[in-house]
Amino acid sequence: MNESYRHIETQLVHAGEPLPRIAGAVEMPIFQSATFEYAGEGSYHDIRYLRINNTPSQTALHDKLATLEGGAAALVMASGMAAISTTLLTVLSPGDHLLAQSGLYGGTHDLVSGEFPRLRIERDFIDADRRDSWAALLRPNTRAIYVEAMTNPLLEVADLEGVVQFAREHGLISIIDNTFATPVNYRPLAAGFDLCLHSATKYLNGHADIVAGAVVGNAATIESIRHRANHFGGSLDPHAAFLLKRGLKTLALRVRYQNDSTQRIAEFLAAHPAVVRVNYPGLQSHPRHARARRLFAGYGGVLSFELEGGERRAEEFARRVRIPAVAPSLGGVQTLLTRPATTSHAGLPREERLRLGIADGLLRLSVGIEAPEDLIEDIRQALS
Numbered sequence: 001m002n003e004s005y006r007h008i009e010t011q012l013v014h015a016g017e018p019l020p021r022i023a024g025a026v027e028m029p030i031f032q033s034a035t036f037e038y039a040g041e042g043s044y045h046d047i048r049y050l051r052i053n054n055t056p057s058q059t060a061l062h063d064k065l066a067t068l069e070g071g072a073a074a075l076v077m078a079s080g081m082a083a084i085s086t087t088l089l090t091v092l093s094p095g096d097h098l099l100a101q102s103g104l105y106g107g108t109h110d111l112v113s114g115e116f117p118r119l120r121i122e123r124d125f126i127d128a129d130r131r132d133s134w135a136a137l138l139r140p141n142t143r144a145i146y147v148e149a150m151t152n153p154l155l156e157v158a159d160l161e162g163v164v165q166f167a168r169e170h171g172l173i174s175i176i177d178n179t180f181a182t183p184v185n186y187r188p189l190a191a192g193f194d195l196c197l198h199s200a201t202k203y204l205n206g207h208a209d210i211v212a213g214a215v216v217g218n219a220a221t222i223e224s225i226r227h228r229a230n231h232f233g234g235s236l237d238p239h240a241a242f243l244l245k246r247g248l249k250t251l252a253l254r255v256r257y258q259n260d261s262t263q264r265i266a267e268f269l270a271a272h273p274a275v276v277r278v279n280y281p282g283l284q285s286h287p288r289h290a291r292a293r294r295l296f297a298g299y300g301g302v303l304s305f306e307l308e309g310g311e312r313r314a315e316e317f318a319r320r321v322r323i324p325a326v327a328p329s330l331g332g333v334q335t336l337l338t339r340p341a342t343t344s345h346a347g348l349p350r351e352e353r354l355r356l357g358i359a360d361g362l363l364r365l366s367v368g369i370e371a372p373e374d375l376i377e378d379i380r381q382a383l384s
């Protein structure tokens, strides 16, 4: 890596970009080619072909993502779930056991609880806030521990330092989904995690116009994940790779602005009489605010809240806001509002959803890059 790329803002723009510039172009062209001339490659995994994840559009992203997250290597994939499933199915074999945080992103939860039993991969869900409860779940075949930087939609912040230490003490591979924090707010590999995953669909791309995923870690593990990926086939196409690389260039600007706007909106909501609860790690009232302040450079662009009057009032609020689109997903330039009971957690039985703390009327806001004053004014009129 070029040693003048010391700060993340510079790395986002320049790391991984080809030098010398191709035909002098200041932006790398899109390499819209499935296959490339044979140049004496000795192994299947070295043949240059889009599915083999080694073409210029892909390798430029690998270098950029590895630099941002401070890892030796990275692999970009066709979606966050492609990155998560390929990584877990590389690290885990039939007969192995996984410790996974409870309340994971729905797709990951369904993968671990719905698909793993069929593959004879065992798992237990842990309360990732209670380190003293984990050792009792260890088995001789436990291989890995899996957590998220912040949970969706309650924005819980697990004992991430404890996870790293516990993994080291017990010889486990520690894996984190860093989608909600991004490398602007948290750098898991520097904190001691072995593997860092992303749904690049969210903040990394940032414009809600592609799906993509990534995994970053040490060179040997990433190479073995790449070999599985070459077989499973979820590779990112060159045009999506171009959009992702373009989106990444503004990541630091977007995320810092979103951190600030979301803090302001969280404080506005917390002070509003119609609001009974706000979940945001940047608020003093968040049960893990002190931990979040120690771990993160910023608290991110997602918050959730409950209104007086529950589900009926939440539906009315969603009808009355004018700026946010009512849509699932997060991390884009446009503000999005969802009611998790009807989207991300609609598949759960109501009792279980309530037990997890996700009320019927809970609303989740992914704050975009609109003016926070406009968003607050819009929220004020929708609550009035």
Ligand SMILES: *Cc1c(COP(=O)(O)O)cnc(C)c1O
Residues within 6 Å of the ligand: 079, 080, 081, 082, 105, 107, 108, 148, 152, 177, 179, 180, 198, 199, 200, 201, 202, 211, 212, 213
């Ligand atoms: C969206 C999301 C995923 C899945 O990513 P896709 O790109 O939709 O496959 C995984 N983890 C988290 C935390 C997410 O928000």
